[in-house]
Amino acid sequence: MGLGLITQAEGRHITVMFPANGEVRLYAAQEAPLARYLLQEGQQGKHAEGWTFIIEELSEAAGIVTYHGTREDTQETVTVPEPQLSYQIDNNPALTRLLAGQADRLDMYQLRCEANQHLAAYQNSEVAGLLGVRTHLLPHQLYIAKTVADRYHPRVLLADEVGLGKTIEAGMIIKRRLMTDRSSRVLIVVPESLMHQWLIELRRRLALSFTLFDEERCEQASEDTGNPFLTEQHIIVSSDFIKEPKWQSALSDADFDLLVIDEAHHLQPDADEFAQVKALCKSIPGLLLLTATPEQEGSEGHFLRLQLLDPDRFNDYEAFLTEQEHYKELAEQAESITDNEKLDELLDKYGTGRVMFRNRRADIGGFPERRFHPIELPELTPEEGMPWWMDDPRVDWLINHIKENRNTKALLICKTAEQVLDLSEALRVLAGVQAATFHEGMTLTERDRSAAFFASEEDGSPVLLCSEIGSEGRNFQFVSQLILFDLPTNPDLLEQRIGRLDRIGQQNTIDIYLPYTSGSSESILLPWYEQGMNAFRQCNAIGRKLYDAFGTFIEAALQKRQPLSDDIIQQTQELSDAWRELNKQGHDKLQAMNACRPEQAERIIGHIETDSDVDTVADFMLAFWDRFGVNNEVLDENRWFIRASEHMRIPGLPGLPEDGITVTFDRVTALNFEDVDFLSWDHPMVQAALELLSADDFGSTCVTQMKNTAIPAGSWFLELDFTNTVTAPAKTAAQEFCPQGNLRLLLDSQGLELSDKVSRELLDQQASFLDKKTARQILKQLRGPAQDLIHGAQDKARSWQERLVKAQQEKISETLQRELKRLEALKDVNPSVRESEIEALKERQATLLAATEQPQLSLTAIRILVNNH
Template structure:
């Protein structure tokens, strides 16, 4: 033990978290140490104080109490104190720093600090720490990081869209897949990848109020993503603190009615959101309430996703207006837009004869492919058949003063239908909430049946309870009655019977109704029932839809165009005709076939080719299957739970229950609830049991485990025993692991070019470098547990020699780092310059390439090169191996 003197700097061997202490009193057998970082003092017996002297060596970095840094060039002693001479970092001046003037914050590596303090962990914790670093580096480099953990089947069209959009610089796109193809899933995957790779940090989601809870559930269940609901009450409460209420959370979801009111528009604009997601975007029209508020958000937020299954539900002009929200510079003239659409047939014909890069080039250069993604059922396949059942019923004259439903033949038919189809579930959709309430009352009075109802006058909680009541197999209602809002957003793929009590005049609304059942996840044929009164509007509409455009049994991509062309004749027929005029039916049928042929060979064909490129989609799927590595993940997490005091119980081959215990190494671990959770790493099991957690390298709990191991000092120093008879007893080795990282803005995703870099060195007891001769695994296989007391004694005995070896070989570490930096700079420059040039070339042909995209690539390269000038290097882990044969 060195002699204690006032002003010396010492570390506590038992409480390294106290930081760097200073000797404030030496009194006979006692020594007092003040730890300024905690403003706490400790009194120790001077003969066996658990203290370690901090002594910086030449070449090491020091920090002055005034927070400036210097590099040590010479060390001297004066009256028991160390005097450091060195070069100051900020101005290159020569400085002299007595050890008493060092900062109490230890700005040296945790591993080195613990070595100096004489601390050591178990060997298995050291191995777990190194595993965490290896897995983290591998995950950073994965091209599908953020897509690994989606609880979804690996569908090519969804994965292609998600990967393509997530990789864009400031993506501004319209996700317009047909009803039931998974736009919400695509948006969730895009969101997850961009959040986990750092491209976005603050997200605003705008949805119809009726879908808000569904979005919350979907994001949590499928992506383990939590959104924070902000309504009027919450915002007013948060605003009482005086700060912008939206800055209190990173991921915010609001209803479109909240946006329309505009009361908090200024706060939203100043909340620095960098990603905006708007669902059911077809509702946004320039003449609609609050449109200017949406327009302002789209203008102020760099990245925008608009979602709609019916982009042209409000006509070509409405579709143009939504594209204008995404890129007002590109979409600024409706006539030019329409003219451009007319040229796509020729391009589509060319595309049919191309493949590979030539096809990709054509699709990139023309059309709205960079702005809009629209997949169609017809070309994806795998959907069940639709069957139409029409039920013509006689007209009736309601008695005055009596409820209309007492004698309506459709109500009588409905009661018989529910008896005949029992125990199957039925979804009924009609236009208004009033109809829903009347029909529910009719079933209650006439048959004693309790129907679940769903309409716009209900609160979100009431709607959710109604959906749960309907879905329950044991005591749920056999029927859910929805007003028109029930045809948007809510999914009922477990139902095969659909009753349309009336029919909308808009074909897109008809398709949305059917799409509540006909969607991914539906495993049975869908039966569509239309009970109608003779000579009613429905009698004419059912013929117009079925015989004119086959809209019930086939998805109808041209329904809106037909409605725009024939709506005057249709309205006239509804007002004055008892049956659909033959002339209107034939004209509709002929025009339907003509329009179908045009979209198949024109714009829609180009969009379909662009929205899913099979070869690229297959590569994404292969990466996910390879990089998921469920076996390694399970082994890693099982070791982590064991080391950190998490209880586990095997439920079956693929499921495990984990729960915090009373002996946790840390108070709490993010992603692990107090009540515990059932987990699986198997995708098929996760899809079968949707109430359990699907663990992946993307999952918050796994990410928290890796962060805990890589940022804290667990396992940073260990001593292990070798039993090698070929080596002399007492021979020892020092193994060092360095880690280099970039301190860069998260949005530039620097890890893609410079993921966490690892560098290993191995020295024998003479200081000879054996790094290239003895691999890590060879030592690990021979290493075994050493008790803590012996380990600490060895560390104290060897720490001075170990420090000198570390310092002696520092130039080799710095040389490795320089090479790593040079390689990263070259790769970043080559790849990003190539990406920039591609966008510049594309822009000459396709004005959908925005200047902002090109500028974003330039800015990313600039920030990357700047960050690469000053990477952080730390001694991540130290292992001492002592031979005891």
């Protein structure tokens, strides 16, 4: 991030501006990870204008340090106050410690060098951020995650059918964007009932930490700062919260760069709050909308939600409908294309290719069979003054079903919370069954406890009674029985109910039960659902369209309590078959092509399997724990229990609680044991280890002895490690083009370079431990000659840096210019390409090229080796 300037210090917070990348960060005053940047005599300084100087003397007045020294290019005497230092600083911790006569153990130096190699490899990885996801490596999820995450400002609708893992896809997109600096501030908006689930899923599956914000949290944060949302980087709020006018301006001004909205079909274009949601979507450059049923509220509502993503592309509803009629011809054209770039171009020009991803279960495969059990019961007239459930035959059937299936758990969904409470009371009074409940009247904590009570194998409830909110978001793959206590009139809502069980991870056949009485609403809807569209036994993607066609007849039949005519059922079946075939030939085929390219997906999986490098990350972390005082106990061949010891070199480690934690480096083990943390190069603990060893002083200087009879005793060598980094505003995602570069130089005492002739590994085989007292004596003796060699080596390092930066600049220009040319050509035929998108691309290119003009060259490690045979 370069050098920072403290701009404000008030109360419990410190505000720091980092001019190198334009970021402003707020730190807690008592815990701010900040240290004053102070150079010493003999070190190299860098002026804001780009020239360098060697410091000969320091002075201080009024709290400002002034450096006196000699400018390196002109040999002039210069005086530089510290505010005139370049923000793009060359950090040389190794040289500072060498001059101070400090040295570390050989093993710490070796670990530091490993960390720099691993960090560079990680930044060069094409799948950074996707390595540590605690899921099976599913092609459709990984293709979407990488494709969307790698866009500059993604604005897409994730609309995979129920059960295909949209939450995981969104989480992977967030993770990759955060790990590659494409995003830094993320706002997630979900129904209140799902806030805790999102929080837990992001932590457990992706090792991402988010904070829940509600009215109380915002009021508290407002006491310390003007905008409460600036106090955290990653925030989850409820869908209702963002509609509150009180917090609208604060949300829009909080500089979020990625907005995620789950269950997006609830965004009602005709609602008063829609304008507020629309304004928030417009103010944040990245936007992910999630819904399994994009047309649940009708095709016009779907179109208006697409407008949130791209108002220029979707500006004419009638044209949108007309375009959909030609998808079959377009699909046939797309099928004949074998070149990926040409296929991208075709899908970009037409349809929703640029903004919508929808995988279908039929294309993914591997889902269980659905069995449907309609159970007709005699209708009874309830006695006056008695609760309805006393005489409802469905309740008797439910009690008998629970008794007959004691070892099998069941999920029951009905319309309202009132029904849930009544059924819970009925089971308690009539059968002594303590049922778990889940409805909108419960707090988030109560819902989580109830879900846990239901999931418990030993003493858990045999049934979970849910209101309609149970049909969204919550996953119950461990259940194979679904009881529908009533039927919704919306087919998409029915599909969502079934999707709580029928989803990725379900291992059993799903049994769907519908107890109903003759003459009830269910008896009217059942033939339409079962005979008309086969909605219970297969995924029903065209259900909403069928409701739009026959909804008037449905509502009339329900109002009159009369069955639907055979003619309506027949028409529904014919239209259902026709639309499914039309979609199969056109719309579905196009979406399948866009939502997952098998060859590319397999390449992504291959990169993940290679770059995960499980043995290497395990060896590195075991060595790290040993050097830094973290106790680790082997539980089995794939699991370790780690906890802090009294001899920690650092106060704490991210992700390591005081009472310890069980970890694994193996994906299969992580999937089998949910209470085990899955460590990969993506994990915060591993990233913290890499950062400590590459950016801090640990292991930066080392003096060691070697035994080599082929060279004279007393001969000494100098091994230097330089790194090149480019600092730019986070929104430019500089790491994509400018990952950390490493250079190793090996010099003998005369300055002869031996880097290509003698590897680090060969030296390590000959090097051995040297006690601290002897190391300091040698360092004191050789400090002057070593410093002279270092000054000469810096010229070689700068030449290497110039070549590296030139290659980076060529890559930036070539890649972004090609993308710019593609977008400008596409803009001529498709209004989906906005002028702002093109201007943002031009700005990114200019900013990145400007940043590479001031790269940072740092001497990060020094080792002196003295031959003693």
